[in-house]
Amino acid sequence: xxxxxxxxxxxxxxxxxxxxxxxxxxxxxxxxxxxxxxxxxxxxxxxxxxxxxxxxxxxxxxxxxxxxxxxxxxxxxxxxxxxxxxxxxxxxxxxxxxxxxxxxxxxxxxxxxxxxxxxxxxxxxxxxxxxxxxxxxxxxxxxxxxxxxxxxxxxxxxxxxxxxxxxxxxxxxxxxxxxxxxxxxxxxxxxxxxxxxxxxxxxxxxxxxxxxxxxxxxxxxxxxxxxxxxxxxxxxxxxxxxxxxxxxxxxxxxxxxxxxxxxxxxxxxxxxxxxxxxxxxxxxxxxxxxxxxxxxxxxxxxxxxxxxxxxxxxxxxxxxxxxxxxxxxxxxxxxxxxxxxxxxxxxxxxxxxxxxxxxxxx
Numbered sequence: 636x637x638x639x640x641x642x643x644x645x646x647x648x649x650x651x652x653x654x655x656x657x658x659x660x661x662x663x664x665x666x667x668x669x670x671x672x673x674x675x676x677x678x679x680x681x682x683x684x685x686x687x688x689x690x691x692x693x694x695x696x697x698x699x700x701x702x703x704x705x706x707x708x709x710x711x712x713x714x715x716x717x718x719x720x721x722x723x724x725x726x727x728x729x730x731x732x733x734x735x736x737x738x739x740x741x742x743x744x745x746x747x748x749x750x751x752x753x754x755x756x757x758x759x760x761x762x763x764x765x766x767x768x769x770x771x772x773x774x775x776x777x778x779x780x781x782x783x784x785x786x787x788x789x790x791x792x793x794x795x796x797x798x799x800x801x802x803x804x805x806x807x808x809x810x811x812x813x814x815x816x817x818x819x820x821x822x823x824x825x826x827x828x829x830x831x832x833x834x835x836x837x838x839x840x841x842x843x844x845x846x847x848x849x850x851x852x853x854x855x856x857x858x859x860x861x862x863x864x865x866x867x868x869x870x871x872x873x874x875x876x877x878x879x880x881x882x883x884x885x886x887x888x889x890x891x892x893x894x895x896x897x898x899x900x901x902x903x904x905x906x907x908x909x910x911x912x913x914x915x916x917x918x919x920x921x922x923x924x925x926x927x928x929x930x931x932x933x934x935x936x937x938x939x940x941x942x943x944x945x946x947x948x949x950x951x952x953x954x955x956x957x958x959x960x961x962x963x964x965x966x967x968x969x970x971x972x973x974x975x976x977x978x979x980x981x982x983x984x985x986x987x988x989x990x991x992x993x994x995x996x997x
Contacts (some may be wrong), residue, residue, distance in 0.1 A: 647797035664800035672733040675749040677709040711897035742768035743775030754796030769819025778868040821902030826860035884909030890954035891904030906939035915991040916970040945996030
């Protein structure tokens with residue numbers, strides 16, 4: 636099958652390649668002058684990371700290379716300053732220079748970490764992202780937002796750092812469990828709600844085929860989601876304007892992740908956050924009952940959660956109020972006036988926020 640190339644334009648343009656069996660493009664994406672490469676990967680991909688290292692070493696057209704592997708904890712446990720420091724230590728001991736590179740090979744947490752390490756080493760070295768999960772492919776690896784977590788919240792420390800390229804080899808998704816694929820697909824559904832309704836049509840036609848990584852329906856939905864994000868970040872790299880719409884469902888979603896100490900999958904938390912945002916939109920008089928109910932129906936058809944503990948509201952509200960989506964001490968939510976018509980609600984009344992939570996509290 637052919638490779639689809641989606642362009643990210645703006646101040647630092649790059650390409651996102653989507654296809655099957657395209658890992659050889661990783662080496663080609665690097666600058667010819669790169670002599671040392673750090674491949675950041677989780678323990679579950681140790682064997683495949685070694686194969687990727689061998690591929691990179693086999694490309695001798697641009698001269699000899701040294702490829703080092705940095706195994707980091709899986710999922711959000713890897714997004715800690717201690718893990719970033721470990722990567723910096725490896726690079727420092729190997730004398731990485733500004734002309735060397737990092738490759739992020741793993742899920743969204745790994746690509747977030749790898750991007751942050753690349754952005755901060757010597758104030759910036761090139762990075763190529765190779766996502767191996769649905770979430771990593773459609774969200775974390777695209778857009779140049781990198782970051783790590785702190786005890787106070789998720790992604791509170793980070794940098795904007797565009798990759799040289801994103802290589803989305805769909806064959807790398809074949810080992811995902813159905814639950815992992817479905818959780819990641821929450822971000823695809825988000826793109827449908829805020830931008831590309833065709834994604835929602837694909838899900839409603841056959842939810843099982845939509846989340847099956849081997850089907851044309853899955854690839855179409857993923858490409859629509861990536862194209863959406865590419866267009867948004869091309870116009871707003873540093874989240875000064877339109878890019879904020881990508882936070883749909885994330886204000887509450889991040890608070891839930893924090894409450895669960897990051898043991899929940901990101902997509903599961905965002906699924907609840909999206910239904911909350913839809914109910915908040917409805918109660919604010921912006922979204923129809925039918926559109927809000929469509930959220931619930933679609934998310935439940937995918938097997939994603941749509942409710943959270945009723946008694947958790949005070950804790951969640953406190954977390955949201957200190958999250959990065961508060962500006963000037965005021966909470967901001969991305970809401971919908973209709974499907975594919977996102978808008979901003981700033982400083983909502985707490986009684987309205989609580990009323991919306993009552994619609995999803997269990």
